[in-house]
Amino acid sequence: MNILNSGVGRTIRVNDKTLLSYFAGNNYLGLANNPLLVKNAIKALKKYGVNFAASRRTTGTSDIHLELEKSLAEYKGQQDAVVFASGYMGNKILLHVLRGRYDSIFADSMVHSSITDGIPCDIPQVKYYEHANPSHLEELLKASPKSRPLIITDGIFALTGEIAPVDQLYSLAQKYGATLIVDDAHATGVLGENGRGTPEHFHLDNAPDLYQSETMSKAIGSYGGFIAGNHGLIEAIRKKSTFYGASTALPPPIVAAGLSSLKLIEKHPELRTTLMNNTRMLRKGIEDLAFSTTTGSTPIIPLYFKKKQTAVHLSQFLEENGIVAPAVDYPVKTSQFIVRITVSSIHTETQIQHLLQTLKQWREKYDTHHH
Ligand SMILES: Cc1ncc(COP(=O)(O)O)c(C=O)c1O
Structure with a gap:
């Protein structure tokens, strides 16, 4: 090692x-050690200390969390956003909060472990389609005519760097009444005209029934997961997700570094x-x-x-x-x-x-x- x-x-x-x-690693924009991020992280450390030591739903939500969430929503061109302890949790949070909308899951066979780990244990049907193969996905969808499907994939695959065919997956989602989740851990800050990820890359930014889970721990150079979306979705996460509401809030220097990074990315x-x-x-x-x-x-x-x-x-x-x-x-x-x-x-x-x-x-x- x-x-x-x-x-x-x-x-x-x-x-x-x-x-x-x-x-190596995923420091795509080289921001993890950027002097401005470090400076602002130190400032926040001095002002707030190391840890808020409380969950977001009790006394862990600070002014800088709200500022960061507002900035993330703006960066993503969305109504609102939430941040939480790690990108790894994002798929689990989305799969949980959207649970009423689907009863079967169709996942790419090379998805990241945060997706497989995030699948609720009461889902009657989970199927894996051949890697990046929409035709195979369609065969599987056709074979389950009565189900309410959810399709899930990495946006950029973590190991291979391939871009998932999100445009074709989205067409299938529309055709079969499915919800689509894209884990854009590696695409945030990298793909699309404004770095908003694979949906933007495919001109599907803000498309209905398409959800992204994202992280600040790679291109953004800070740490922690986030989800941006419409008010309804974000409110549902704030109210229903125990991963969001009952785990300790992101630490001050991390929040400040995230904020600083978004400003930098926008300016440069x-x-x-x-x-x-x-x-x-x-x-x-x-x-x-x-x-x-x-x-x-x-x-x-x-x-x-x-x-x-x-x-x-x-x-x-x-x-x-x-x-x-x-x-x-x-x-x-x-x-x-x-x-x-x-x-x-x-x-x-x-x-x-x-x-x-x-x-x-x-x-x-x-x-x-x-x-
Ligand atoms: C595709 C994918 N999703 C989620 C994660 C988890 O994100 P985080 O490291 O921010 O928890 C990673 C890697 O770490 C990843 O490669």
């Missing part, structure tokens, strides 16, 4: 080694432009090296291998050459082994070229033995 001895930026100190180039759209440029540069280089990967435009770039030992070997070779990119085989079901490279807007061109150069060296030196 990698043990960090520093915060995450474009470089990192890990396993007591000198600084390494960091192409070039953060996303740089992210996209870096992504293109790295993806192009990786394609030129003929690694097995996904095509697409997201900053999660998987290198696929048939054997676990090949992925682990490459990850170790990268680390020996000053680069962190982990070999991962969790938390989704997959038969392939992945070195998961993630790119950020704070990476320099030199770092990206160094990564490509190192991948090329590995290819030339070792790859023939493994295939």
Whole structure:
């Protein structure tokens, strides 16, 4: 396991080694260590202390929580928003609050574990359609004509960086009277004209019967989950969700960092432009090296291998050459082994070229033995 001895930026100190180039994690806009976020987090820490030590429904709701929720709603172009302890809870909260609207669940077979963990235990029917395959989903929907379906998927898949076919899923949802939930943990701040995620990417922003669960712990650079939507939905979460109402409110520095990040993202759209440029540069280089990967435009770039030992070997070779990119085989079901490279807007061109150069060296030196 990698043990960090520093915060995450474009470089990192890990396993007591000198600084390494960091192409891991989900710090897409490079904000996790941004000086302005840190400064505002410290300010809030001094004003409010470490923890409000109360749930949102009793005495845990502070002025800055409300300010953050207002900002998130504005950022998302929605009426209202709620924040809660972690993005992981978001799917569970939505599935619980929308429970009256569905009696069967159709999930992509590669969904994140926060979705499978979030499925209520009293659902009579849960079916998994083939990964990113709307035709298979439609077959399953057709085979359950009497059910009230709910379709659920990652927006950007956590391991592979693929964008789910949300436009086609939404058409099917409309056709079969289904509710659609998209877990946009990796798409918030990344996809769509304003960084509002996969629905915006597919021009489905604010479409009816489409819900998103999101997090501030990745591109936004802070921590904690959120859901934005119309007044009815958000009020229902405030009233009914014990995950929201009965768990300790997000801590002050986290709330302040979230607020600060949203302002920064709004003021600096070039953060996303740089992210996209870096992504293109790295993806192009990786394609030129003929690694097995996904095509697409997201900053999660998987290198696929048939054997676990090949992925682990490459990850170790990268680390020996000053680069962190982990070999991962969790938390989704997959038969392939992945070195998961993630790119950020704070990476320099030199770092990206160094990564490509190192991948090329590995290819030339070792790859023939493994295939
Ligand atoms: C698709 C997906 N959903 C939800 C989460 C959980 O979000 P959080 O880490 O903010 O709890 C993650 C990863 O952490 C994720 O990859």
